[in-house]
Amino acid sequence: MAPAPQFGPIAVDAMGGDEGTAEVVRAVRLAFETLDNLEGIVLVGKERLLRRLIKVAGLEDEERISIYNATEVIGMDEKPIQSLKQKKDASMLKAIDLVREGRCKAVVSCGNSGSLVAAGTLRLRPMEGVERPAMAPIMPAKEKHFILLDAGANPVAKAEHLVHNAILGSHYCRIVLKIANPRIGLLSNGTEEGKGNALIVSTHELLKRISGFINYHGLIEGLQMFSNEVDVIVCDGFTGNVVLKACESLVSSMQDFLKKEIKKNPVRLAGALLSQGTYRKMKDQLNRDRYGGAPLLGLRGYILKAHGASNKFAIMNAIRVAQEVVRCNLNERAQKDIMKVNRILRATEIESLTVS
Amino acid sequence: MAPAPQFGPIAVDAMGGDEGTAEVVRAVRLAFETLDNLEGIVLVGKERLLRRLIKVAGLEDEERISIYNATEVIGMDEKPIQSLKQKKDASMLKAIDLVREGRCKAVVSCGNSGSLVAAGTLRLRPMEGVERPAMAPIMPAKEKHFILLDAGANPVAKAEHLVHNAILGSHYCRIVLKIANPRIGLLSNGTEEGKGNALIVSTHELLKRISGFINYHGLIEGLQMFSNEVDVIVCDGFTGNVVLKACESLVSSMQDFLKKEIKKNPVRLAGALLSQGTYRKMKDQLNRDRYGGAPLLGLRGYILKAHGASNKFAIMNAIRVAQEVVRCNLNERAQKDIMKVNRILRATEIESLTVS
Numbered sequence: 001m002a003p004a005p006q007f008g009p010i011a012v013d014a015m016g017g018d019e020g021t022a023e024v025v026r027a028v029r030l031a032f033e034t035l036d037n038l039e040g041i042v043l044v045g046k047e048r049l050l051r052r053l054i055k056v057a058g059l060e061d062e063e064r065i066s067i068y069n070a071t072e073v074i075g076m077d078e079k080p081i082q083s084l085k086q087k088k089d090a091s092m093l094k095a096i097d098l099v100r101e102g103r104c105k106a107v108v109s110c111g112n113s114g115s116l117v118a119a120g121t122l123r124l125r126p127m128e129g130v131e132r133p134a135m136a137p138i139m140p141a142k143e144k145h146f147i148l149l150d151a152g153a154n155p156v157a158k159a160e161h162l163v164h165n166a167i168l169g170s171h172y173c174r175i176v177l178k179i180a181n182p183r184i185g186l187l188s189n190g191t192e193e194g195k196g197n198a199l200i201v202s203t204h205e206l207l208k209r210i211s212g213f214i215n216y217h218g219l220i221e222g223l224q225m226f227s228n229e230v231d232v233i234v235c236d237g238f239t240g241n242v243v244l245k246a247c248e249s250l251v252s253s254m255q256d257f258l259k260k261e262i263k264k265n266p267v268r269l270a271g272a273l274l275s276q277g278t279y280r281k282m283k284d285q286l287n288r289d290r291y292g293g294a295p296l297l298g299l300r301g302y303i304l305k306a307h308g309a310s311n312k313f314a315i316m317n318a319i320r321v322a323q324e325v326v327r328c329n330l331n332e333r334a335q336k337d338i339m340k341v342n343r344i345l346r347a348t349e350i351e352s353l354t355v356s
Numbered sequence: 357m358a359p360a361p362q363f364g365p366i367a368v369d370a371m372g373g374d375e376g377t378a379e380v381v382r383a384v385r386l387a388f389e390t391l392d393n394l395e396g397i398v399l400v401g402k403e404r405l406l407r408r409l410i411k412v413a414g415l416e417d418e419e420r421i422s423i424y425n426a427t428e429v430i431g432m433d434e435k436p437i438q439s440l441k442q443k444k445d446a447s448m449l450k451a452i453d454l455v456r457e458g459r460c461k462a463v464v465s466c467g468n469s470g471s472l473v474a475a476g477t478l479r480l481r482p483m484e485g486v487e488r489p490a491m492a493p494i495m496p497a498k499e500k501h502f503i504l505l506d507a508g509a510n511p512v513a514k515a516e517h518l519v520h521n522a523i524l525g526s527h528y529c530r531i532v533l534k535i536a537n538p539r540i541g542l543l544s545n546g547t548e549e550g551k552g553n554a555l556i557v558s559t560h561e562l563l564k565r566i567s568g569f570i571n572y573h574g575l576i577e578g579l580q581m582f583s584n585e586v587d588v589i590v591c592d593g594f595t596g597n598v599v600l601k602a603c604e605s606l607v608s609s610m611q612d613f614l615k616k617e618i619k620k621n622p623v624r625l626a627g628a629l630l631s632q633g634t635y636r637k638m639k640d641q642l643n644r645d646r647y648g649g650a651p652l653l654g655l656r657g658y659i660l661k662a663h664g665a666s667n668k669f670a671i672m673n674a675i676r677v678a679q680e681v682v683r684c685n686l687n688e689r690a691q692k693d694i695m696k697v698n699r700i701l702r703a704t705e706i707e708s709l710t711v712s
Binding site for chain 2: 079114141142152155156187188189190192196197198200221222223224225226227235237238239241242243244245246247248249250251252253254256257258261262265267268269270271272273274275276277278281282
């Protein structure tokens with residue numbers, strides 16, 4: 001018998017990723033080989049297929065692995081709410097249910113983001129005092145990484161949501177990037193007081209009021225994004241999604257452009273081979289597998305969204321991050337701050353009503 | 357005597373750029389050397405200094421150059437509205453006044469963007485049927501350039517403003533990028549119908565209704581930004597500003613990173629030297645001097661905003677673009693479409709009032 005789990009196992013959605021169930025099982029093997037004290041993994045997917053793949057991976061004697069049967073998969077192009085209604089037996093939903101029922105502590109999934117956000121919000125529910133979850137990817141910058149949130153879970157955000165993002169992002173940053181007192185920046189179209197749209201102006205005022213809970217650096221603009229002036233960048237899910245994807249698109253176009261130019265001429269090609277260490281370093285720095293997934297912060301339980309095209313390294317790293325947030329009790333830590341900050345927000349609201 | 361100007365001279369703000377008045381005069385010399393049929397340049401700045409610099413540049417016999425005295429300069433960090441009130445004799449304002457009074461057709465300025473937007477809007481006024489101007493930089497992508505608007509002039513936009521941006525951007529694209537039927541995309545957090553915030557949802561509906569006036573491709577997401585799927589990307593000034601600057605920040609961080617890595621090792625350095633043609637091509641592609649400036653579209657007159665750090669090539673190219681939009685009558689062409697489209701927008705509004 002394996003020792004009784006102290007923190008609880010992690011549910012891994014074995015379907016829905018572009019690389020298929022076999023890659024997920026390989027990731028689980030890698031996780032057992034790499035991570036210390038991994039307590040347990042529940043693989044959620046087609047039972048017979050999983051049994052076979054576990055055997056292929058030589059994991060049939062690993063007592064910490066169990067299987068939870070799910071027969072359906074939500075496709076990448078399916079509409080979130082519709083998919084939730086129509087595919088009751090989807091692996092993603094059954095994995096989330098394991099957390100809802102307290103049988104697992106966290107979910108790792110490479111599936112459809114929209115469905116994951118919708119299912120997470122509806123089935124796990126936001127934590128007390130929080131209305132909407134936020135997707136919090138880790139991004140590479142000049143010297144070190146930073147956290148961007150929200151990257152798309154909540155495209156129509158209120159100031160209060162962004163304040164919660166600042167608190168959640170701050171706690172997550174401490175755990176995952178090991179930065180003791182992370183600097184928080186609010187993304188705007190300029191750094192001067194008064195810059196931004198109505199959402200930014202009111203969020204900025206609220207963030208200044210809760211300086212006891214976060215290390216608020218103030219407004220930042222796009223130009224400061226990749227220069228490591230702050231460790232956590234807070235924005236609404238619309239802006240965050242557009243910026244994140246635009247940057248991905250820029251990097252990929254630049255890479256295509258360089259590849260094409262290098263091939264045009266043998267001298268350039270030789271030069272590129274000699275300096276390939278540089279490119280490799282750059283690729284390492286930009287490698288999104290390193291942190292594996294972005295958590296959906298602010299729910300009653302942990303959901304780690306890994307990229308649809310995740311390979312075993314990315315999935316293993318998402319399992320690692322899931323394990324870390326579970327062990328460090330991210331939600332419990334954040335919950336206390338959220339409750340206190342909400343009291344300040346309520347007081348501010350009453351004050352502004354009295355004044356106006 | 358020079359022949360009577362057919363299109364009117366261009367006012368060039370000789371102060372306010374980081375590189376100083378001398379660089380602006382050098383740019384003017386370059387413009388006369390390079391551009392065909394340049395009708396006239398009015399240099400706006402300190403008269404004595406300008407006389408001296410014109411002599412140094414060997415332009416004292418150039419009859420197409422005149423000087424308009426201005427004694428003050430608006431600094432890069434000054435607050436827009438305040439600067440307009442306090443510096444009545446600022447070069448930027450006097451240059452704009454030349455256009456307002458019909459003595460010049462366009463302004464080129466490297467000065468403070470916020471002040472330029474405020475002064476342009478207040479002194480030139482938006483064209484008939486338009487409420488707010490839009491800043492429209494030209495951006496490099498995988499194969500060719502595209503136009504992004506609004507990049508920050510109007511951070512709190514309405515759907516109607518974005519519709520006007522689509523029309524203005526479409527006409528500008530025809531002139532400056534020589535694309536006959538430019539494809540227009542609306543920037544959102546996903547491409548499925550219904551994606552986006554309230555502004556995007558209503559703008560998308562309106563853009564579909566005016567398909568006779570623009571080649572509307574539909575919603576695009578950040579991932580498509582640099583892949584040349586569309587020629588004009590429409591967004592509000594908050595999103596546009598954040599995305600534009602984030603991409604600038606990303607490119608500059610990547611360049612810093614590569615430089616540092618290359619210097620770490622002599623083999624890499626040698627390789628980089630051999631493959632430098634590739635880097636040079638990339639630098640060319642990313643070179644913002646190529647189009648020199650971003651116009652502020654939608655005003656009664658043309659304002660070209662060149663980057664604060666513009667060198668003579670960038671300023672010369674901004675003069676070239678100014679000359680092109682003047683000659684092609686950008687505003688007259690766009691004005692007709694704006695009036696027709698506004699009638700469609702009014703009808704849509706009445707319809708929705710009747711339905712609801």
